[in-house]
Amino acid sequence: MTALCTANPYPVVQLKGAKIETDSKQCKQVIDRDLSMANNLNPQFFSFCELDAQFPEESQLEIKIMDKSYAAYADSLIGSTTIDLENRLFSNLLYMNIHSLELEKKNVAAAIAIT
Numbered sequence: 858m859t860a861l862c863t864a865n866p867y868p869v870v871q872l873k874g875a876k877i878e879t880d881s882k883q884c885k886q887v888i889d890r891d892l893s894m895a896n897n898l899n900p901q902f903f904s905f906c907e908l909d910a911q912f913p914e915e916s917q918l919e920i921k922i923m924d925k926s927y928a929a930y931a932d933s934l935i936g937s938t939t940i941d942l943e944n945r946l947f948s949n950l951l952y953m954n955i956h957s958l959e960l961e962k963k964n965v966a967a968a969i970a971i972t
Contacts, residue, residue, distance in 0.1 A: 865925040866900045866935055867893035872910050873917035873939065883909040890932075893925040916943035 871886040887906040894900045900922070910916065921937040 862898075863896045864898055864935060865893045865895050866897060866922050867891075867925050868902050868904065869921040869923055870906055870908065871919050871921075872908055872915040873919050874915050885909065885915070890923075890925060890929065910942060912943050912946075916941060918942050 867890050869888050885908060892902060918940045919937060922935040923932045924935050926932050
């Protein structure tokens with residue numbers, strides 16, 4: 858058990874609702890237990906990861922900061938947050954404008970093909 862004034866934090870990034878399969882080549886979860894910072898209450902990880910998400914089932918990205926213990930099963934949660942990726946994607950006005958232009962092009966092409 859660590860003292861109340863120390864922590865060995867490390868990040869865990871995962872897609873909520875994703876089925877984690879060991880034989881799959883898709884990345885749905887990143888556990889950087891090796892990045893733990895000993896006795897650090899203000900960690901700065903500066904790490905990058907890519908996850909394979911399929912909307913709408915796996916649109917919730919959960920980021921956790923865990924406190925590393927001697928055994929992985931004894932690690933405790935320091936804090937977490939959840940980001941709605943689907944909401945962020947569709948709230949981007951530039952993306953929406955490009956997407957609507959693509960739909961208009963398809964509709965115009967379909968109208969020309971019909972006539």
